[in-house]
Amino acid sequence: MFKLLFNIGQQLRNPSLIKHLEFLKVSEKWSLKELEAYQLEKLKELVCVAKENSPYFKRLLNQKGIVKIESLDDLKKIPITSKKELLAFNKDIHTNLELNKFFTANTSGTSGEALKFKREERADSFNRASIFRGYSWYNVKPWYKNGYFWGFNFTSSEKIKTKVLDLFQHRFRMFSYKNNELDLFVTKLQKASYLHGYSSMIYRVAKYINEHQLPKPIHLKMVKGTSEKIMDSYQAEVQKAFGLKMINEYGAAETGIIAFECPFGNMHINMEGVIVEEIENEIIVTNLQMHSFPIIRYKLGDYIKLSKTTDCKCGMKHTIIEEITGRVGNIVYGKAHEYPSLYFYYVFKNLAKINKLYLNYQISQDKKGELNIAVEQCLTNVELNLLQNELEKYFKNDMECVILHSKNIQTNSKKHKSFISTI
Template sequence: MSIKKAFFKYCVYYPIILLRREWIYPYLKKLRLSQYYNRASIEADQFKRLADLLAHAKKNVPFYKNRLQSECNSLTELQDVPFLEKDDLRNNAAYLLNAEPKGYIRAKTTGGSTGAAVTIYKNNYAMAEELAATWRGYSWAGIEIGDLQARFWGVPFDKKGRIRARLIDFVTNRIRLSAFSFSENDVARYLKVLNKKKPKYFYGYVSMIKQLAEYIDNNNLSLSFNLAAVITTSEVLSESDRVFFERVFNCKVFNEYGCGEIGTIAHECEHGRMHITAENMIVEIVDHNGHVVPDGVSGEIVVTDLTNYSMPLIRYKMRDFGVIDPSMCICGRGLPILKEVHGREYDILINSKGEKFHGEFFLYMIEDAKKLDMPVKGYQVEQVALGQMVINLVVDDLFFSKIKFFLENKIKNNFDDSIEIVFNKVPHINREASGKLRVIKRSF
């Protein structure tokens, strides 16, 4: 182990999670053992945790008092519980909170890829279990705590958010490369930074990692160091992109699926199978009528978080789609396999200079508006042509003009000062024919 890695692992990361009372090692030790349990043992543990969670939620969480039975006798009885929608988190947050919370409660505001952000609450124990699952998943890619990460991710606009992001990046030993603007000059600069810092692995949006790979490939360049792995997340990883990344970066690609509200849901193992973190959650696949479908059949992903007692998420609809593969993986892990995940994907928007901006660039603007008491219930940004954009907003009449003025200034100052923007106040954001809700899209 290098001196730098040891420093970040033992002198930075460990002390911080101890101070936050999120000591992960008891959970990580259990997860390293339980991943090799057979399916029957995993399901038995799920049932025990589910029964405890449901009993707790019925007793202590107002939202669930009339939604749950007095007791749970099998995993299949979970199917009798009504679904929890993202709108429930936004509109009934106070009723979803534990009346007698334990531990140290943290607030987490998610990215809002479904049209509007949501805030959930977890205590330090649930956060530790979430972190442990993440590190176990990374270990399948050969990554350990303290390894330097190059993170292709968003950067907050406001000063406080940027400072917080820098502190988190320091604690977790990572370099953040902004996904919000990556012209060829930006990518060239990123490559210089990477070749100087020599990270152990890449992590982040497929679209931005692809921009770097294309720049390297088109200019007959290469990394000046050996990359151990690329971990992709938040966007669909196509097989062609996987092959392209592995050729350009000369390392294996590992996909991850999760969400801010729950954390890691599934990680890809060394044999290319996406294993569900079944110790921490139950994943169901349902059809358009809400009925659970057999393994091997595609449907909407529904997740029950077994760790969060502060704000229980029971049968939470992800608005993503996937398939449970009933087969066993040759890696020997008994964890269920999730495949063909699709549903959440941002488009890349382009300004008049040809500079490319990741969709979350606009999400941060929406969040800034909310912080200034300009509530946005839903939104969709569509670039219909180079120099033309349509923004649909689900807002109250009282705030429409103010939000319109705010967003127009933000976009012209940070994206393209010559762009023509049409704002529409709409009752809701329409879904695609596939059922996917695309809030950032380019239609040319």
């Protein structure tokens, strides 16, 4: 029944999805040379479409004297685009292509102003097919019963609409974090095949199961975190509660799926869908499939590190993102100097790597030279000293750090932010 419901909904919404999924299951066995040849073919097509149909890119490419693309290296001739340009020139970036079917896509707006754009059915279906290919690595079909964590702030009518959509996708979720809702969700998980959504919410439910010694779901094939960074400190609770580690799906509304973690723990780039560059530790993304709103050399706003090897036991040759380290652009203000918020990533990574101290944290700054560091775990004096010493390595005497431990840092319906500044 649920397979039939899902297929009916899919055929109505994304009629080209099956064709794309079949292609992706073939291309996942390609060599790196074959993948790059496909990328070049799609890049040529994208740039041609953008130049002929997007007023913004027509001006930009003509100004730079870019006539056509001959190699993947030619991509570097095109200037980098930021969220600022996507917002300021939104109308001109859109192409004048006649689309039989398109969707209005929105970014979350958690890192600034929300972006709205049109995405054609073909690109939307390719993106969904890319996700479903990742599911296939875990023997999961999208119509299997699944638990879902996402932000919610629903009116009664929106709740009804959401429940109808969830029915078509054999999906259940929580609408509050009251204990009775949590208990009901955990009960439903007993028959679920996969669990997905905000990583901080998955962690929260895992912790609830463990603390209350509730029956552990035994049929889960995949636990997938997305939209937030998966903290190393989450994995022990998740493994204990679900018998699986939390895997990573990485992407954005404007870029589509960028990478998906394989069963051997590597984040493989969705090379058929995107080209990823690493420039000064920042990710630059080109969406190869979307023509309605071209995304070419887009500065997404994350720090990453690409792996120097494509070797993986899974056999795929798709390039690998070694780590996603955090958001770009958040500035931390000392008494005399400024620092990137990336420093926090390394502070807590070092504690985990060197001292085996895994912490969940949220840092806030309301005044220059002062930081409030909330830590979920209860810390001993030794652990407090380790954290203080690590902070001093990066900020010296330029920062007063107040550490508050045994704190609840989870939010009910929003993305978890590791650093919040009001300055």
